[in-house]
Structures are given as C-alpha cells and as structure tokens.
Amino acid sequence: MIDLLPRPALRPACLGGVRGRVEAGAALAPFTWFRVGGPAEFLVKPADAADVVTLLAALPADMPLNVIGAASNLIIRDGGIPGVVLRLARGFADISVEPDGIVAGAAALDMTVAAHAAAAGRVGLEFLSGIPGSIGGAVAMNAGAYGNEVCDVLDWAEFATRDGVVRLSAGELHLAYRHAELPPRSVILRARFWTRPGDAAPRMAAIRAAREAAQPTRSRTGGSTFRNPSNALGGHKAWALIDAAGGRGLTRGAAQVSEKHCNFLLNLGGATAADIEGLGEDVRARVLAHSGVELRWEIARLGVGA
Numbered sequence: 520m521i522d523l524l525p526r527p528a529l530r531p532a533c534l535g536g537v538r539g540r541v542e543a544g545a546a547l548a549p550f551t552w553f554r555v556g557g558p559a560e561f562l563v564k565p566a567d568a569a570d571v572v573t574l575l576a577a578l579p580a581d582m583p584l585n586v587i588g589a590a591s592n593l594i595i596r597d598g599g600i601p602g603v604v605l606r607l608a609r610g611f612a613d614i615s616v617e618p619d620g621i622v623a624g625a626a627a628l629d630m631t632v633a634a635h636a637a638a639a640g641r642v643g644l645e646f647l648s649g650i651p652g653s654i655g656g657a658v659a660m661n662a663g664a665y666g667n668e669v670c671d672v673l674d675w676a677e678f679a680t681r682d683g684v685v686r687l688s689a690g691e692l693h694l695a696y697r698h699a700e701l702p703p704r705s706v707i708l709r710a711r712f713w714t715r716p717g718d719a720a721p722r723m724a725a726i727r728a729a730r731e732a733a734q735p736t737r738s739r740t741g742g743s744t745f746r747n748p749s750n751a752l753g754g755h756k757a758w759a760l761i762d763a764a765g766g767r768g769l770t771r772g773a774a775q776v777s778e779k780h781c782n783f784l785l786n787l788g789g790a791t792a793a794d795i796e797g798l799g800e801d802v803r804a805r806v807l808a809h810s811g812v813e814l815r816w817e818i819a820r821l822g823v824g825a
Contacts, residue, residue: 531561531582533577533578533579533582534561534563534574534577534603535577536573536574536577537563537565537566537570537573537574537577538565538566538570538573539563539564539565539566539570540562540563540564541561541562541563542559542561542562542563542564543560543561544558544559544560545558545559545561545562545604546558547559547562547587547590547595547599547600547604548595550587550590550606551590551593551594551595551741552589552590552591552592552593552651552739552740552741552742553593553594553739553740553741553786553790553792553795554739554786555594555595555597555786555790555791555792555795556594556595556596556597556599556792556822557595557596557597557598557599557600557792557822557823557825558599558600559599559600559603559604560599560600560601560602560603560604561602561603561604562603562604562606563603563604563605563606564605564606564607564608565605565607566610567610568679568684568708571605571607571679571706571708572679572680572681572682572683572684574603574605575679575680575681575704575705575706576681576682578603578681578704582602582603583600583601583602583603584602584603584605584704585600585602585603585604585605585821586604586605586606586607586655586706586707587604587605587606587821588606588607588625588626588652588653588654588655588656589628589651589652589653589656591651591652591653591656591741591742592651592652592656592660592741592742592743592817592818592819593741593818593819593820593821594741594792594795594796594818594819594820594821595792595821595822596792596793596796596820596821596822596823596824596825597791597792597793597822597824597825598822598823598824598825599822599823600821600822600823601822601823605706607624607625607626607655607706607708608626609626610624611624611625611626611627611708611709612624612626612627612628612631613627613709614627614631614632614635616635616636616639616641617711619713619714619715620674620711620712620713620714621635621636621639621641621644621711621712621714622709622710622711622712623635623654623709623710623711623712624654624708624709625653625654625655625658625706625707625708625709625710626653626654626655627653627654628652628653628654629647629648629650629651629652629653629654629657629662630647630648630650630651632644632647632654632712633645633646633647633648633719633723634648634723636712636714636719637719637720637723639714640716640717640718641714641715641716641717641719642714642715642716642717642718642719642722643671643672643712643713643714643715643717644672644712644714644719645665645667645719645722645723645726646663646664646665646666646667646668646726648723648726648727649664649665649726649727649729649730650662650663650664650742651742652742654707654709654710655706655707657669658673658676658692658699658707658710659699659701659707660697660698660699660817661694661695661696661697661698661699662697663697664726665726665729668694668696669694669712670689670694670695672712672713672714673689673692673694673710673711673712673713674688674689674710674711674712674713675687675688675689675710675711676689676692676707676709676710676711677707677708677709677710678701678702678705678706678707678708679705679706679708680702680704680705681704684708685702685705687702696746696749697746697817733779733780734779734780734783735777735779735780735783735785738777738783738785738786739785739786739787739788740777740783740784740785740786741783741784741795741818742783742817742818743757743782743783743817743818744757744782744783744784744799744802744816744817744818745757745761745782745799745802745803745814745815745816745817746814746815746816746817748760748812748814748815755810755812756782757782757814758780758781758782760806760809760810760812760814761776761781761782761802761805761806761814762781763809763810764802764805764806764808764809764810765805765809766781766801766802766805766806767781768781769798769801769802769805770787770798771794771797771798771801772789772790772791772793772794772797772798773786773787773788773789773790773791773794774786774787774790774794774795774797774798775787775798776798776802784798784799784818791825792822793824793825796820799816799818802814
C-alpha cells in the first residue's frame, strides 16, 4: 500500500477532548469494498453523539474533515486522506421499529434496516436491501434502487453540528437525484423512515435475485460508478452508454470494467486506487467521444494521489 501521509505520534490538541478512539496514520483500505487506498492522517471513532459534537466544535475550520460509512461506494486515493476521517461504528447502528416507521442509526447497514422492517411486518423499505451501504450515506446521497429513493420514505434525519444536534425534515434537505443539502460540516447520526403494514418478503426476494443476476456482487467493487444521465441528455442508462462505447471489459492495470454490468468497476486483485479511478476516467472519455454525454461520477473519491 502506498503511504504518503505523515504518521504523527500524537493527536493534535483539537482532538484532546474526544473520548472515542483516535488513531494516527490509520489504514483505510480494509474498510473499503475496493480494498485500496492510503491511510487517514487521523481516524476518529467517536464514542457517542455528544462526542461527535465535541469533535466538530474543536476542529479548526482549515482542518479537512471527511466521514466514511460502509465505504461501499468510495475510492480512497493512494496518497491517503489529510486531516480527520470520522467513522461511526458501535453505538451508531441501533434500529428501532415504531408503529408507522423505522428509526435507524447512520452506521446501520441499509440491508439490515430493510430486514428489520420486513421482520416487523412493514413495507416500503425493501429497496434498501439492494443498496450495499449504510443509512448515513443513503441519506447523504438520496440513494435509490429498484424504483425507489430515500426521498420517497424519509421522515427526518438528525445531524451533529458544532453547535449541537439538529433534526431536519426530508423537505428541509431538498432531496434530488443522488443529492441532499446537508448542514455545513455536519455528521448524520440517525434517520426515520415511513413504513406501512405488509409483507416485504416477496419484493425483497425479487430484489436479491435481480441483483445477483445482474451485478458482480461477489467481486471487489464499489457499486454503481456513474449516475444515469438526465432525461435532457436522452435518458439513457449509464451502463448502456458505456456498453455502446466499447467499455465492457476494459482494463487498466488490475482494474476492469465488469463484463456482467459495465457500470461497475472491479479490483481484480492488486489494483491501485489510481488504476480504478483512471479506468473510470477512460470510460468517461470513451462515452463522451461516442455519444457526446459526459458521465458524472456516483462513486465518491477522497484523498490525494500518489
């Protein structure tokens, strides 16, 4: 693994009040689905919501802050991530069932939330079973799959800010395609989703079958790589544009465009983050030359290059 960031022996003074774990020079690649990327300058795993507020209040404005969840839709570049990387773990994954909804912590996996709703005889969240990520990321990007998006079911979300915890309704987040307007320099803590009575099992089974049949679910991948273009650009699916441009199976180093679903990039083993991101840019160039459509990344890319 390429390691270009310094590994300070001591935490900076601004992290002195944090009660959770602070690790300097922490490896991040093991957290990511691609299994690539450099270290965090400082990895912080806060103890609870109050600890997140303490961290945000103490951080200087010029210190970078990034939040990672399940890291299923993320490329961490080979040079690592400067500043603070915050990762919510235990204590932020609680799920509770209410009469007409589900409240889930930001670290709860989407699939697990869908399963809890189904076990409680509630429907509406089945689409989450097809999204390989966590609730915090799902809210932050208004994640969607199989005909539904977070905006269809979100009631409210709570955020830690430097001034405390705030709750915002779905309307206040101005949710749009793969977009939400979050409070500046905030961290999602938990969210509430509407549900209704019903049997979720048949649709969840159909989603599992469709996902297994169409996606490289057993590979080192990062989920959907590019957003589907808007209807103004023809409304074509990203995968179809990539396929038409000859991108299926394209490689760079040990990275490959999936032959099963060409809106997925794969680490065949030994790929670097630069291989994967560079392959994505190769695909974007091919599609632009072939169709005139400029694909936009859906996968987040963080950090500095080698």
